[in-house]
Amino acid sequence: MRELYPPIEPYNTGTLKVSELHTIYYEECGNPEGKPAVFLHGGPGGGSIPSYRQYFNPEKWRLILFDQRGCGRSQPHAELRENTTWDLVGDIERLRERLGIETWTVFGGSWGSTLALSYAETHPERCAGLILRGIFMLRQKELRWFYQEGASYIFPEAWEDYLKPIPEAERDDLMQAYYKRLTSPNKRVRLKAARAWAIWEGSTSKLFPDPNVKKKFGREGFAEAFARIECHYFVNRGFFKSKEQLLENVDRIRHIPTFIVQGRYDIVCPMQSAWELHKAFPEAEFVVIPDAGHSVSESGILSALVDATDKFSKL
Template identity: 75%
Template sequence: MRELYPLIEPYQEGKLQVSELHTIHFEESGNPQGKPIVLLHGGPGGGCPPFYRQYFNPKKWRLVMFDQRGCGQSTPHAELRENTTWDLVNDIEKIRENLGIEKWFVFGGSWGSTLSLAYSQTHPERCTGLILRGIFMLRQKELRWFYQEGASYIFPDAWEAYLKPIPTDERDDMLTAYYQRLTNPDPEVRLTVARAWSVWEASTSKLFPDTALMQNFGESEFAEAFARIECHYFINKGFLKSDDQLLANVDRIRHIPAVIVQGRYDVVCPMISAWELHRAWQEAEFIVVSDAGHSMSEPGIRSALIEATDRFGE
């Protein structure tokens, strides 16, 4: 099992105004002369905690991380306006150009894998490789599984807490019921459902439930951005042109070196999505971690990701 690299500090941090409304916080760490790689965090709305830097050999990689619109240290906080998949794809390009990087690797897990696919399929000429984890292609069957019926059968105890803020007569469409409350002008209403939404995801993210993760996801500032932005994207079907857009456009990236890492017991992003991507894109290396769920911090997934960054870093 590979362990994390020691925690390092960024050698550069900055703000980039990407629209009249939004300003993005970004950082660079590792080796300024190393191979450029951009990390696309999950959620949407999750932000970049410092430990993400520890998945990359700091002597080999020039790591770029940024908080996507509305979350982390980007502003305005929890903002839904001008916040779509394609706004984020454009932001990635603006960051690349601002840093003077011609091409780079792309690393993303969960929603970060969705955004990695959207970005690389839009700008394949800018991608030297892809490292994807916990595949999520934002299809309706994936959303129904986690937010309506499916994961509820495996975590019925945590599901009760997710149902609790929603009246019984609205539970046939949980996404809509949550969206109405997450966009309510009353901050108390928003915060109550934001915590329930976020803790539901934290409760199901690991093979062995992690109470510290649940507590972190329930923190008010994190929960509001995470829940509001996720639900905003999901109610709008990811702003994709079709349900299978990311799967249908694999031909655009087939030539790019790639590895897909998937936990077999991932309940948040079930393995069927990774399997279908693998079947459509057999040129990409496919790694199934037999004793893991969704989280990138689970030992087997952590190890597979670090092995991948090491190989590509050479």
């Protein structure tokens, strides 16, 4: 099994004003003369963390990480206005142009895989490769499984905590009920809902649940951006034109070298979606980890991703 590369610090950080309202934070790591790659974090609203830098050989890669609109070190925090999938696709292009990069490898897991597919299908000529993990295509069946009924049968104890902020009379549409609270002018109401939403996802993301997850996912600054932005995207159906848009447009990217890794027991983004993408995109290398859930840090997924970045550094 592979391990992460040693921790590194960015050699460059900066901000990019992408609209009158939003400014995003970005950083460059590794080798300034290396092969360019961009890391698309999850959520939406999750932000970047230092360990993401360690999935890439710092001698081979020029790695760019950035915090998407409204989260991490980007400003304004937890902002929903001017925050759509297509705003983010535009931001990726603005960042590429700012950094003078012609083409790059795009790496994304969970929501990052959604955004990577959206970007690649819009700008295939800019993608030298795709590395995708925990496939999520933001379809209603995926959202209902995790936020309404399905995953609830596997983690009933965590589900009870997820339900607590919502009165029984509103539980027939939990995403809308949460959206009402996450957009409340009352900060206490927002934060209570945000913590419950975020902790639910954190509690279900690993094959062997992490006992520290409530502390990590329940932090005020993280939870509010994470929950508000996720729910905003989900009630708006990803801002896609059709419910199967990413699969319908997959022919645009089938020529791009692509690696897909999926945990067999992923509860957050069940394997059915990865399987459907694999069937529509048979040219991509597809690896199923038999003893993993959703998290990028689970050993089998981590090892496969480090192998993939090593392989792609030589393409």
